[in-house]
Each structure stands twice: as C-alpha cells, then as structure tokens.
Amino acid sequence: MMRARTDEDDFDPSGLIQIGTVKSVDLAAARCIVETGDIETPPLRWIEGRMGATRIWSPPSAGEQVLLICMDGELGGGLVLRGIPSDAFAPAGNSAEELIEFADGARIAYDPEAHRLTAQLPGGSTADITADQVTITGNVAIDGDVTVTGKLTAEDDVIGGGKSLKSHKHSAVQPGGGQSGPPV
Incomplete structure (x- = not known):
C-alpha cells in the first residue's frame, strides 16, 4: 500500500x-x-x-x-x-505494417499501405470462428480441401473440374431407366 x-x-x-x-x-x-x-x-x-x-x-x-x-x-x-525493444526481444517489424508476433511463430498483421490483413499460423495450428453467421464479401480462394456438414447453397453456377452444374451436357443419353454417360 x-x-x-x-x-x-x-x-x-x-x-x-x-x-x-x-x-x-x-x-x-x-x-x-x-x-x-x-x-x-x-x-x-x-x-x-x-x-x-x-x-x-x-x-x-x-x-x-x-x-x-x-x-x-x-x-x-x-x-x-x-x-x-532490446537485444533479447527486438522490434517485430520495421515498416508501416502493424503486427503481433507470438512465441510459437504465429503472426497477425495489417499493412495500411497495401490494405492487407494477414494471419499466419505455424504448422499443426487451427483457426476457429464461432458465430451465428459469418459473411465474407469478395472473392474467396481456398488452397485445400473443404468439408461441409450442412447444406451448401449457390445462387449462381457451381463448377467442379471445369464442368458447369447448370450448363453441362451428358454423353450416351438413353431413354427410360438407362443412365447417361459422364458430363462432357
């Protein structure tokens, strides 16, 4: 006191x-x-x-x-x-980018000049988002597998392996109970 x-x-x-x-x-x-x-x-x-x-x-x-x-x-x-800052813990950056670096190598950064937000996690890591709804506006690129446990809805076309779900055609179409060939 x-x-x-x-x-x-x-x-x-x-x-x-x-x-x-x-x-x-x-x-x-x-x-x-x-x-x-x-x-x-x-x-x-x-x-x-x-x-x-x-x-x-x-x-x-x-x-x-x-x-x-x-x-x-x-x-x-x-x-x-x-x-x-010290010799033991030097500054994490030297640019306009604002960042947080963690002891395991994880890094969260925002570059106001490039308008880019990045999160990098070390191998074996997971990232979780828990919310009633998540909205992403803009194009999304995923480099890896995707697993969906609920319904997947698309308002436009779905393209897989270069084949359009809306406009693909099938070969070897047969009348009645026969099965068509693969998409062309």
Whole structure:
C-alpha cells in the first residue's frame, strides 16, 4: 500500500522511473518480478492496453525490457510498463505494417499501405470462428480441401473440374431407366 510522502522524507527522484527486465511472471496473480540493476522488485502489476469493459490480456515475458513507474519512489507500489525493444526481444517489424508476433511463430498483421490483413499460423495450428453467421464479401480462394456438414447453397453456377452444374451436357443419353454417360 502506498503512503503519502511528507516534506521530512528523503526523496530521490531517480527512483520514480527505472528501466528493468522481467525476471518471472505469475499468470494466475497477474504479477511479475522485475530486476533493475542489483534490485529485485516484489511482484508488481503490469499495465495492459485496456482494462475496462474491453479488456486485453497480454502478459509480459521473462527477459522483456520494461519501464518501472514507482509512485513516491517505492518499488513495492510500482507498475510495469511493457514493450521496450532490446537485444533479447527486438522490434517485430520495421515498416508501416502493424503486427503481433507470438512465441510459437504465429503472426497477425495489417499493412495500411497495401490494405492487407494477414494471419499466419505455424504448422499443426487451427483457426476457429464461432458465430451465428459469418459473411465474407469478395472473392474467396481456398488452397485445400473443404468439408461441409450442412447444406451448401449457390445462387449462381457451381463448377467442379471445369464442368458447369447448370450448363453441362451428358454423353450416351438413353431413354427410360438407362443412365447417361459422364458430363462432357
């Protein structure tokens, strides 16, 4: 708990803001221990991008360089501001592209100059979207197999193997109960 500083206190302003390195992270408690010089802090809270009705959870990493903000110069009441580039964790990019890179190699990026959003996941990954309805406007290219467990509806034509479902013709058409040949 912080206490109010009095005029009689010896006050060293150099203790208000310090650069340090995360030593360890307690995810359940949302606290981390920071080393700055020869000093190790008690478990401290870190600052997130949002923590109201909208919340962001992105805990710091051991070895991440941080800024300690210590009210009244007291390490025990400090807050950890994350995100200082270092040799251990260099910047993830060097262009106008905004991106998030994860420890396993996953990457989400938006390039405002090219108007392109990309999500790249490492091998063995899955991506899930859960919603009552998903709408995609624009052409879609899928490089892989597609499995549908519900009804597939098309308002225009369906083309498979170069054959149109609406306008294909069959060879060897026979009257009655005979079967026609394959589409031509």
